[in-house]
Amino acid sequence: MAFLKINNINVAYGDIQVLFDVSLHIEKGEVMSIIGANGAGKTTTLKTISGLLHPAKGSIIFNNETIDNLPPEKIVEKGIIHVPEGRRLFPFMSVEENLEMGSYNSRAYDKRFETMEEIFELFPRLKERRKQMAGTLSGGERQMVAVGRGLMAKPVVLMFDEPSLGLAPVIIKSMMDAIKKIANSGITIILVEQNIHASLSISDRAYVLEQGYVVNSGNAKELLNDPSLKKAFLGI
Amino acid sequence: MGSAILNGILMGSIYGLTAIGLTLIFGVLKVINFAQGAFLMLGLFSTYWFVELTGANPYLALIFVVPFTYFTGYYTQKFLIKPVFESEKDVREPIGVIIVTTGIWYMLDNLALMLFGAEYRTINVPSLSEAISFFGLYAPLSKIIGFFISITIAGALFWFLKYSKMGKAIRATSQDREAASLMGINQYKIYNVTFGIGIAICGIAGTVLLPFYYVYPTAGMHLDILDFVIVVLGGLGSIPGALVGGLIIGLIESVGSQFISYSWTIEIIYLLFLVILFVKPEGLFGVKGEF
Numbered sequence: 232m233a234f235l236k237i238n239n240i241n242v243a244y245g246d247i248q249v250l251f252d253v254s255l256h257i258e259k260g261e262v263m264s265i266i267g268a269n270g271a272g273k274t275t276t277l278k279t280i281s282g283l284l285h286p287a288k289g290s291i292i293f294n295n296e297t298i299d300n301l302p303p304e305k306i307v308e309k310g311i312i313h314v315p316e317g318r319r320l321f322p323f324m325s326v327e328e329n330l331e332m333g334s335y336n337s338r339a340y341d342k343r344f345e346t347m348e349e350i351f352e353l354f355p356r357l358k359e360r361r362k363q364m365a366g367t368l369s370g371g372e373r374q375m376v377a378v379g380r381g382l383m384a385k386p387v388v389l390m391f392d393e394p395s396l397g398l399a400p401v402i403i404k405s406m407m408d409a410i411k412k413i414a415n416s417g418i419t420i421i422l423v424e425q426n427i428h429a430s431l432s433i434s435d436r437a438y439v440l441e442q443g444y445v446v447n448s449g450n451a452k453e454l455l456n457d458p459s460l461k462k463a464f465l466g467i
Numbered sequence: 468m469g470s471a472i473l474n475g476i477l478m479g480s481i482y483g484l485t486a487i488g489l490t491l492i493f494g495v496l497k498v499i500n501f502a503q504g505a506f507l508m509l510g511l512f513s514t515y516w517f518v519e520l521t522g523a524n525p526y527l528a529l530i531f532v533v534p535f536t537y538f539t540g541y542y543t544q545k546f547l548i549k550p551v552f553e554s555e556k557d558v559r560e561p562i563g564v565i566i567v568t569t570g571i572w573y574m575l576d577n578l579a580l581m582l583f584g585a586e587y588r589t590i591n592v593p594s595l596s597e598a599i600s601f602f603g604l605y606a607p608l609s610k611i612i613g614f615f616i617s618i619t620i621a622g623a624l625f626w627f628l629k630y631s632k633m634g635k636a637i638r639a640t641s642q643d644r645e646a647a648s649l650m651g652i653n654q655y656k657i658y659n660v661t662f663g664i665g666i667a668i669c670g671i672a673g674t675v676l677l678p679f680y681y682v683y684p685t686a687g688m689h690l691d692i693l694d695f696v697i698v699v700l701g702g703l704g705s706i707p708g709a710l711v712g713g714l715i716i717g718l719i720e721s722v723g724s725q726f727i728s729y730s731w732t733i734e735i736i737y738l739l740f741l742v743i744l745f746v747k748p749e750g751l752f753g754v755k756g757e758f
Contacts, residue, residue, distance in 0.1 A: 307649070308651060320643075324639065324642065332636070380650070
């Protein structure tokens with residue numbers, strides 16, 4: 232039995248269906264990528280796992296428990312943490328306060344100060360900026376806060392939505408290194424990316440989404456050399 | 468003149484208090500609560516009946532009024548407003564909710580009319596209406612006490628939002644509700660608590676006002692409209708803005724009526740309101756999402 236398993240879900244925003252019969256699974260300790268072009272349904276998949284959306288059909292099983300009908304705050308309590316696209320920091324709160332909000336759930340709150348120290352070790356830059364308002368940070372620093380905020384929640388599964396979006400290549404590299412480090416610490420990772428080279432190079436397995444359908448999946452290194460990937464990614 | 472300024476500041480702080488509830492609810496729920504004045508009336512009436520039935524000092528009524536109005540607000544949001552929110556999930560400023568609050572306003576006003584009748588009621592506490600000398604300036608004791616209560620409540624609320632876990636969660640929700648729910652914050656619980664606090668502040672304002680004010684079913688109306696002016700003047704969603712806006716309105720009213728008739732001071736207030744809307748529509752302290 233897989234650690235987190237998504238069985239044949241259909242998801243719609245109002246009348247517009249975005250995911251069609253999507254199934255995927257992830258094993259404990261794995262780094263799994265979901266790749267695909269704009270509008271393929273990657274973000275929708277993550278939002279459905281984190282409870283912001285609910286599937287019209289199908290199920291999501293985590294640790295042998297059905298979680299697809301739970302609200303987001305219950306999913307967070309289970310340890311599935313979503314680092315959203317576009318960072319979504321609280322702009323009028325300091326770096327420290329943003330990190331603290333990450334540890335809002337009952338599993339993480341009491342350990343928040345220790346966890347924060349670990350995050351400052353991973354991203355020393357944030358320690359210098361701890362009192363600064365999140366809205367005034369640079370793009371790379373914001374992404375560090377977003378990742379740090381995810382870690383503050385003491386995740387079992389950590390899901391990243393486009394962590395490289397809008398970052399300079401050199402910062403993308405260090406961001407991917409940080410994600411690899413997080414994976415090595417035993418946290419299961421789901422990575423959604425348009426930057427396929429960056430994401431596949433640190434992933435074990437990957438799924439390719441195209442217009443709401445899973446069209447391909449397999450070993451990340453093999454997929455990287457697959458010609459059909461270009462088709463999915465460019466949407467042609 | 469000096470006494471007029473002092474009275475303006477004292478009254479302005481109390482106006483500010485009534486506006487804080489409105490601005491807090493708007494800042495978090497992104498909804499104008501049209502029932503705010505009706506809840507103020509509820510605060511006035513519950514203080515009135517507390518004093519009438521127990522004969523106690525009106526400020527003692529707070530021990531009853533604060534929990535009563537808090538839970539009224541909490542459950543109003545939970546049972547009447549939340550269902551509408553859920554059906555308008557993806558709308559940033561849900562119009563349906565505004566209409567619900569308008570319905571609550573009419574319901575409360577008419578409920579009070581039905582239960583208590585239309586007459587103006589007041590409590591008579593002579594010791595509170597006595598003028599007290601304050602560095603050679605004179606103001607009634609009730610307004611001086613009102614000023615200190617208002618400032619204390621504003622300070623306490625500021626501290627709560629800045630440092631407590633719940634307060635931080637309220638701020639996070641006001642800044643990005645979807646991101647807040649990804650932190651494990653139950654959005655609707657935050658709405659319940661925020662609405663409860665906003666209405667409890669209304670209740671406190673009712674207790675503070677009653678010693679020098681009348682209570683009748685539409686007593687909240689005048690202050691309600693004034694509150695909208697204050698909140699827009701100070702910046703929607705800003706708590707310091709609500710206090711400063713209240714002080715400005717209080718000063719205009721009190722100092723202005725030294726020179727011109729009271730109804731003209733109201734004219735000036737609304738004229739100022741229009742000017743602010745033209746020149747600085749976000750208000751004096753208007754930064755979205757910041758308390």
